[in-house]
Amino acid sequence: MSDSLIIKKKEYIESDDLKILAEEIMEKEQLNISPPAKLKFLKVYPDITKTKVGVCIRASNELRLFSGAHYVIEMSGVLWDSLDDNTKYVLMYHELLHPMPVMNEQSDEWDFKIRKHDVQDFHHIISKYGVEWFTNLKTLASSVYNLTPEQESSITL
Secondary structure, X not given: OOHHHOOOOOEEEEOHHHHXXXXXXXXXXXXXXXXOOOEEEXXXXXXXXXXXXXXXXXXXXXXXXXXXXXXXXEEEHHHHHHOOXXXXXXXXXXXXXXXXXXXXXXXXXXXXXXXXXXXXXXXXXXXXXXXXXXXXXXXXXXXXXXXXXXXXXXXXX
């Protein structure tokens, strides 16, 4: 079998450093996610995909049963490990803006929804950090993964 046909398995690692950074950001930025929501943080090695830097997912009922999490925030491990502290901060802040626990008045229970971007990013991020952070992130990802210009333009959060 040729090297180009070998499929490498992804490795999912629960990350204390992502959790610590998230807790610092939630306190500093006054994000009221937890409680009621419980979050888990994973680094995915080598990556989620070559064009997916980070993602926040709402846990399925099965995942919630086994992990206790309502949301899982994943970061592409190889790229995350290459980022400077400021970019890590803004990227995590971005992902932490996605969880949106909403009290359901009829059932008196929490609904765990995902907040969509206000614009290309979140208004909070753009007003505080501009758009250069994402441009720099795309450039670094393109370099780390040796992406074509078309692939670089498709990088998402």
